[in-house]
Amino acid sequence: MHIDLAVVWAAIIGLGVFIYVALDGFDLGIGLLFPFVEDKAERQTMLNTVAPVWDGNETFLVLGGAGLYGAFPVVYATLLPANYLPLILMVIGLIFRGAAFEVRAKANRTQRLWDLAFVAGSALAAFCQGVVLGSLLQGIRIVDGRFAGGPFDWLSPFSVFCGMGVLITYATLGCGWLILKTDGELQRTMRWLMRPLTAALLVMIALVSLWTSWGLPAVATRWFGSGHLALFLLVPVLVVACVFGIFRGLRLEQQLTPFLLTLALCFLGFTGLVISIWPNIVPPSLTIWEASSSPQSQWFGLVGTMVTLPVILVYNALQYRVFRGKVREGDTGYH
Amino acid sequence: MNMFDALHLARLQFAFTISAHIIFPAISIGMASFLAVLEWRWLRTGDHAYKEMFVFWSKIFAIGFGLGVVSGVVMAFEIGANWSGFASVAGSITGPLLTYEVLTAFFLEAGFLGVMLFGWERVSPRAHFFATLMVAAGTLASTFWILSSNSFMQTPQGYGIENGHIVPLDWIKVIFNPSFPYRLAHMTIAAFIVAGFLVAACGAWHLLAGRRDEAVKRSFSMALWILLALAPIQILVGDAHGLNTRKYQPAKIAAIEGLWRTEKGGTALNLVGLPDMEAEATRYAIQVPHLGSLILTHSWDGEIRGLKEFAPEDRPYSPIVFWSFRVMAGLGMLMLATAGLGLWLRRGNRLYEARWFQRLVLCMGPSGIVALLAGWVTTEVGRQPWTVYGVLRTADAVSSVNAQQVGVSLLVLVVVYCLVFGSGIFYMLRLMARGPQHSEQVRTTDHPALGNRALLQSFK
Numbered sequence: 157m158h159i160d161l162a163v164v165w166a167a168i169i170g171l172g173v174f175i176y177v178a179l180d181g182f183d184l185g186i187g188l189l190f191p192f193v194e195d196k197a198e199r200q201t202m203l204n205t206v207a208p209v210w211d212g213n214e215t216f217l218v219l220g221g222a223g224l225y226g227a228f229p230v231v232y233a234t235l236l237p238a239n240y241l242p243l244i245l246m247v248i249g250l251i252f253r254g255a256a257f258e259v260r261a262k263a264n265r266t267q268r269l270w271d272l273a274f275v276a277g278s279a280l281a282a283f284c285q286g287v288v289l290g291s292l293l294q295g296i297r298i299v300d301g302r303f304a305g306g307p308f309d310w311l312s313p314f315s316v317f318c319g320m321g322v323l324i325t326y327a328t329l330g331c332g333w334l335i336l337k338t339d340g341e342l343q344r345t346m347r348w349l350m351r352p353l354t355a356a357l358l359v360m361i362a363l364v365s366l367w368t369s370w371g372l373p374a375v376a377t378r379w380f381g382s383g384h385l386a387l388f389l390l391v392p393v394l395v396v397a398c399v400f401g402i403f404r405g406l407r408l409e410q411q412l413t414p415f416l417l418t419l420a421l422c423f424l425g426f427t428g429l430v431i432s433i434w435p436n437i438v439p440p441s442l443t444i445w446e447a448s449s450s451p452q453s454q455w456f457g458l459v460g461t462m463v464t465l466p467v468i469l470v471y472n473a474l475q476y477r478v479f480r481g482k483v484r485e486g487d488t489g490y491h
Numbered sequence: 492m493n494m495f496d497a498l499h500l501a502r503l504q505f506a507f508t509i510s511a512h513i514i515f516p517a518i519s520i521g522m523a524s525f526l527a528v529l530e531w532r533w534l535r536t537g538d539h540a541y542k543e544m545f546v547f548w549s550k551i552f553a554i555g556f557g558l559g560v561v562s563g564v565v566m567a568f569e570i571g572a573n574w575s576g577f578a579s580v581a582g583s584i585t586g587p588l589l590t591y592e593v594l595t596a597f598f599l600e601a602g603f604l605g606v607m608l609f610g611w612e613r614v615s616p617r618a619h620f621f622a623t624l625m626v627a628a629g630t631l632a633s634t635f636w637i638l639s640s641n642s643f644m645q646t647p648q649g650y651g652i653e654n655g656h657i658v659p660l661d662w663i664k665v666i667f668n669p670s671f672p673y674r675l676a677h678m679t680i681a682a683f684i685v686a687g688f689l690v691a692a693c694g695a696w697h698l699l700a701g702r703r704d705e706a707v708k709r710s711f712s713m714a715l716w717i718l719l720a721l722a723p724i725q726i727l728v729g730d731a732h733g734l735n736t737r738k739y740q741p742a743k744i745a746a747i748e749g750l751w752r753t754e755k756g757g758t759a760l761n762l763v764g765l766p767d768m769e770a771e772a773t774r775y776a777i778q779v780p781h782l783g784s785l786i787l788t789h790s791w792d793g794e795i796r797g798l799k800e801f802a803p804e805d806r807p808y809s810p811i812v813f814w815s816f817r818v819m820a821g822l823g824m825l826m827l828a829t830a831g832l833g834l835w836l837r838r839g840n841r842l843y844e845a846r847w848f849q850r851l852v853l854c855m856g857p858s859g860i861v862a863l864l865a866g867w868v869t870t871e872v873g874r875q876p877w878t879v880y881g882v883l884r885t886a887d888a889v890s891s892v893n894a895q896q897v898g899v900s901l902l903v904l905v906v907v908y909c910l911v912f913g914s915g916i917f918y919m920l921r922l923m924a925r926g927p928q929h930s931e932q933v934r935t936t937d938h939p940a941l942g943n944r945a946l947l948q949s950f951k
Binding site for chain 2: 262
């Protein structure tokens with residue numbers, strides 16, 4: 157039996173990136189929602205909902221990075237130099253945010269500053285991730301396996317727009333998460349915020365789709381010229397269905413539905429992205445096969461991944477189970 | 492040579508970020524195992540002082556771990572952004588090793604850390620202990636993979652070259668390359684020593700301040716026992732590591748010793764001196780005859796190759812490694828002396844009363860960290876001018892990014908690190924200055940990320 161290692165690895169990395177977006181998306185989103193909540197105790201409750209899981213969530217980013225480095229080193233060596241500044245800014249955002257988690261409650265006089273660091277760090281990280289995504293979609297100049305563009309190639313109206321899109325996506329995810337994990341006044345605030353956020357998200361998805369299919373001919377060919385249009389069109393139809401489901405869930409005061417359907421929206425957006433670039437890994441021309449490391453490397457990494465990834469998913473899920481249920485203000489059982 | 496070209500700025504940036512980074516994992520590695528021991532003792536004896544110590548040190552661990560995670564992410568990106576030559580040439584080897592580290596270590600730590608820190612009342616004590624063990628195992632697994640990767644860069648084997656790329660031929664040989672066992676042992680023990688001196692110094696601080704409760708005394712005493720066992724082992728392991736380096740990276744040894752000519756009939760040791768790369772000599776050297784041969788070959792007149800045997804472009808920069816090595820080795824001797832003095836003071840129960848000794852231990856608090864950094868500087872600068880020893884030169888490993896980008900990001904990182912890690916360390920020290928709390932207080936003082944200040948204030 158012939159196994160196409162490059163496809164398997166692309167699927168693993170895709171899974172890692174998607175899990176990352178879904179999980180770190182909601183905890184970055186909490187940082188984005190901080191400005192909408194004034195009350196100190198409520199802010200602490202918001203942090204408490206993710207305190208036990210946030211660095212597990214961030215580990216999926218490292219998995220995506222390490223997987224890329226191991227299986228497609230050429231991508232690593234071109235995508236990263238091409239997005240030098242946004243990536244540096246992203247990690248700086250993550251530094252501020254991560255440190256704020258640990259020291260915020262320890263600080264007295266500077267707590268306000270740490271709140272600011274948490275909000276700004278989350279926003280910077282989310283925005284830069286969107287910019288990198290946008291720059292990937294618009295294509296990266298590669299000559300002889302090396303990045304051959306300028307230091308500001310990533311900057312375009314489209315990439316900035318994608319940055320804003322990711323901000324809204326994460327804020328919506330965070331909002332859905334908080335509806336699930338909190339109750340009382342805080343939950344009411346989040347229900348109230350969820351409507352405009354979902355609407356904005358829908359608009360963003362629509363605009364990015366139109367922009368890519370008009371502005372980037374290669375993407376249009378992938379969607380309209382591949383003969384799978386009927387199948388592909390399922391994606392936008394499901395997007396609209398999810399948005400309706402979220403509004404319905406909000407009206408019926410459901411706890412879990414808004415969050416799950418926001419995750420589904422992310423999944424659909426991700427599917428759309430894969431349709432747009434496949435089988436390239438760095439548009440416009442680098443395919444997953446050209447970018448692959450040696451087969452020995454891909455095999456070695458695959459063996460480890462196949463053994464450990466299921467176990468990892470199980471105990472990460474277990475951790476969520478241990479900390480299931482609503483988080484309340486001053487929860488004494490929650491050290 | 493321009494010191495401010497992209498290559499040198501990228502090196503400076505990596506040296507800066509990795510030095511800031513390694514402090515935190517070292518604390519986490521040592522502290523995680525210490526926590527596992529504390530919880531095990533608590534479960535076995537039911538003695539509440541162990542629980543107090545666990546709760547206290549787990550807060551320090553949590554800050555160190557969080558800062559380690561975020562500072563580690565920076566380097567993963569630097570490898571691609573600044574060192575794309577390295578990423579694409581050696582990615583087939585170092586990439587999968589890093590993937591294994593993420594899969595077997597990072598997830599294990601992150602997946603159980605939440606339960607360990609916040610799960611006391613949600614899981615049974617045994618399940619909690621299991622979580623602590625998994626976190627400790629994760630830190631050690633991480634050490635295993637990252638040192639394997641680093642050691643491959645120092646002493647590569649089991650690879651071939653295809654189209655200018657390093658490809659793995661035999662993974663067992665790649666992972667268990669010649670310098671790996673020594674470097675792994677040396678680093679793991681170093682991490683335990685880092686944590687040991689932090690715990691001991693914290694104990695000393697509170698003893699000096701007059702506290703004599705069980706948690707403080709026991710922290711001080713346990714740490715000194717651990718250091719007494721580890722300091723001599725570390726010196727033996729370091730010695731074995733030196734022999735290994737002489738065999739596989741002779742130029743590094745020559746640079747460390749400031750040795751220029753290969754001498755017949757026994758090599759002297761330069762105790763101190765100023766190596767001069769231009770003049771190819773070590774100035775103002777104070778020498779001890781035959782000691783170099785004794786240390787590095789374990790024989791009276793063993794031969795050590797001098798730097799002049801290597802082409803000038805293949806020589807590591809001796810002035811740095813000469814001194815960084817002496818800082819590390821000197822601190823090692825001081826550590827041994829400190830731990831030995833502790834043993835001597837236990838006779839007649841003077842350990843908790845000898846203030847001069849407590850001041851000494853307090854001053855030695857950061858010695859583990861300083862020695863660790865000095866050791867890494869020695870081995871990494873000593874590897875130059877190679878990134879993968881003998882295979883890929885550092886000049887070919889750097890990305891084709893321009894100097895402005897690297898320089899600006901370096902400046903930004905320096906500012907951010909001072910701000911963020913500076914305050915992280917400040918809060919760690921403040922926690923340590925507060926010391927372990929008694930059980931009533933333990934319950935109301937939450938973990939740093941969860942301390943609910945509003946709630947606390949309503950109690951006061």
